[in-house]
Amino acid sequence: MKINKLFQGVLVVLALASCNDEMNYNEYNIYGKDYITKNFQNVGGFMTDIYNTVDYDFGNYSGGAMQASATDESVYSKLGNSIEDFYNGAWSATNAKGSVWNSMYAGIKTCNHVLGQMQGLDFEELKLNADYGAQMHRYENYKYECRFMRAYFYFALVRQYGGVPLVTSELPAKVVNTLSRNSSDEVFDFIIKESNDIQDKIVADYSNLGQFSTGTEESGRADRLAVLALKARAALYWASPLFNTSNDRERYHDAARYTKELLDAAEARGKGLTAHYNDLWAAKSFNTPTIAKEIIFGRRYFKNPTGDNLVESNNYPVGIEGGSGGNCPTQNLVDAYDMKTTGLSINETGSGYDAAHPYKDRDPRLTATVAVNGDQWPTYSGATPLETFQGGVNGEPLTGATPTGYYLKKFCNGAISLAGNGKVKESFHTWLTFRMGEFYLNYAEAVFKYLGSADATTAEFPMSAREAANKTRRRVGMPDLSSSGDFWTRLCNERFVELAFEGHRFWDVRRWKEADHYFKEIYEMKLTKDSDGNISYTRRKVERQWDDRMYLFPIPQTERMKNGNLLQNPGW
Template sequence: MKLNRLFIGALATLALASCNDKMEYKEYNIYDKDYITKNFGNVGGFMTDIYNTVDYDFGNYSGGAMQASATDESMYSKLGNAIDDFYNGGWSASNAKGSIWNSMYAGIKTCNHVLGEMQGLDFEELKLNADYGAQMYRYEHYQYECRFMRAYFYFALVRQYGGVPLVKQEISAEEANTITRSSADDVFKFIIDECNDIQGKITEDYSNLGQYATGTEESGRADKLAVLALKARAALYWASPLFNSNGDKERYHTAATYAKELLDAAEARGKGLTAKYADLWDAASFNTPTIMKEILFGRRYYKNSSGDNLVETNNYPAGIEGGSGGNCPTQNLVDAYDMQATGLSIHEAGSGYDANNPYAGRDPRLAATVAVNGDQWPTYSGAAKLETFQGGINGEPLTGATPTGYYLKKLCNGAISLASNSKLKESRHTWLTFRMGEAYLNYAEAVFKYLGSADATSAEFPMSAREAASKTRLRAGMPAFAEGLDATTFWTKLQNERFVELAFEGHRFWDVRRWKEADKFFKNIVEMKLTKSDDGTITYKRQTISRQWNDKMYLFPIPQTELMKNPNLTQNPGWE
């Protein structure tokens, strides 16, 4: 059983969660329960299905739009996409963007089935097999992986909807259509309690199994660090204003405690930041030790053994063969990258920023994330340099051309060519669910909010928020945050560091919501319009686009279809 292939997202054909009140075993190669439970691999098929439910965002909306394009990170270059509904008034209970509701509850149902129906097996007829002990070790730990995944699915639900129905065991369809919503507090408590209970039981490290190793790489499976990462993130969300309306400071204490627990355990295992930021999205990230040191848990996506080109197809520049524009970084994001020499924001006096040469001397993460005019992008041999100015080969008014002046590099493999005669058209991609860069920033936020100062430390938290938040900057070749920053200034800089470090990784959409600061960040999107004069000089002009925001959008509407099936569900405020 090759568990290193657990993350083959779109192609999973193994056990699917049924909508009926009992699991339909016939969906698993038309075999019944007795057959399924005779073999490690058959039972493991259910685990594969559970792992395949983990969310990712390489372009989940029609035409390849990422959720980033519903934030100030990017604008989608093709008009009429479903992503527009988030800010044009088209969002409603009947257009609820409810795929997470459906997929997460399908995953929870499969988890509950495995936990309820597939425990206590001994596979008697396989005891003479040479790998029996190793396979039984895996089987006996499925329950802890199942519980981790179920907790993760509930996290995906609670961050989106607030309180949701908590289903902890298999129930009938009739019961499912009468269950009420638990409070967000209860859901967060369930997630954290589950993580606390299983963190000492789940496998410590699948890359070091000793006598239980089978020679098959299993770095894709959830282990103790994944559990600790989920617990730390969930605790930080629970402490944030969206879910902490009373401003309970002790929640930040809890979040800081769990973030430190994760960092201590990860560093003890040799984890840390990889040397080069851009390497995290390398095609070989999943099996390169120097890159894997930062990855705590990820979902691998590829359609065949060679990989896929989903990200490139969705985001390569218009004007090249196979390119369609896609998710184009905003000027808001570009402005967030500080000056490398001074470490100051481009808006701060003495930063060294030159508006006539706007990309020079900036944080190196800008060049790793955003393709700007004049860049060699993509990087494959023969690709022309980008022309994003008006009338350029990749600029407006070309259909699908960037409206912002930029294209996306991050997540893409620039060596891929989508040309019909290309020799490299596909590669592997990994969606990073948890990584050390986020872990340091989570710690920084929780400790800052608890201790109240960027530089404050205690016996319990000997690393200050400033020190933790500086780690991702130092890795990128940026100066550390200065000592002595006042609380307001540091908070602004810490928010900005998350914006830059975690761009296009699925965090911005949720960060701004949990901070309840959408009025500040999401209402005005800035584009950069470039024009080229006859002498080759480029002129840069900012253009601001207004987007709609209503505070009801901090939480998603419960899908109308679910309300119709279950009269005991209540709608989120403002969506009635």
């Protein structure tokens, strides 16, 4: 996203503003409002600050732990990490976890400032510039980008806390700290109404601006498809049991309509599934047309300022120079990958599963996501096959070695060597906020819940739920979902596999209210090697705590101390 060249003064102003009642342009003799609004670049700096608030999770908790390690996707390899608070009883209102409340409201504050104080500018001194028309086109679109981003921030808040205060204009702190929580219904309704209002006003496609093109890279900016995607996802969450306590079937109808609207618009623009699943996390995915066709909206994540590749160093196997183990996929996740030849789950009769060769003939997404014993991982020259068995080079009892028998491949660039003399030591990543694969599965869920059948179609919904769910399977050469068995169970499993580690599982299981089923028992695989080199596999169950109050986060106690009108979520 080429809107990240900022004047330092703009950044300082924003930092100061986040702590005060209003944007004070003159504090500490920092540039005044007249200077900030003098040219496009300075105003664009505020937009960059807003975009930089978009969430991602390549390891947001201490030591690079991902939220996935608070679910049945993975186990963090080092004991005592703060991610364990989600399931060991240490989670509380005074240990509220994460920074979403503060970061999302900071983003909302900046959006409200741009919408309230930076409208109606004409940049008089720049009118003779050759690119004046193109830059004004972008400037006029800022208000719609701001409204999209504000709605997105409210989505991040409502899925985590339920109802939150809706603030749509700049307010002094003394007023903000008296606000009560709006209901979750009101917040979801706001998101959907905002999306409906701006979807035909925001830029349709930044890669096709015609006379307003400046020739600069602008991937990463919110456009019409991003708005449609937010609306569709929000509608599906609103329809789900956590927020749809009256089981209003029409909410699934709306979710299906909005998702179809997105898919139709995206496909008309040439969007679809990229040919190769693991290409989605390649360093150049965001600007490679054959890969970017699946990406609707994402956030670029760069190596950190010291040059370290945090995604790789946080998740490379122990025993590899620079590796620390990190987020280790569970046996629960590995079991979810069906057999490739039959398309059946490993526990179904006739599946072809061989417990002595547990990774043979499995869904190709297993190989793309999980590193197993014997894999050449990482892939750079000189790396040796993994030994995750007890006493192996990459196995227990080494500190930080995988407790599950597996390491994470997804997101990691295996060509990266973290050795001091490594030739390749830089990698860039894109967090895929919205992608087509998710929305085919969202459509399948909404249509199935609305029509009540995996194979039902109507004039309004000519694609069945099963047909939509099969799209992600066909991409990797997997057989279609069978017409026998429980479709809902198979669809949930397909989401588990297709969207693994992409930030969905934590929220999916909560919105379905099925944590008792999925999150209480975590399975690990313990491998041992005998003197003849034979590997044996032993499953180990680890129990985690769950309480239904955990479906929503507690409102941070620090916020309730500032504002006594913020009622706490049940049970906290």
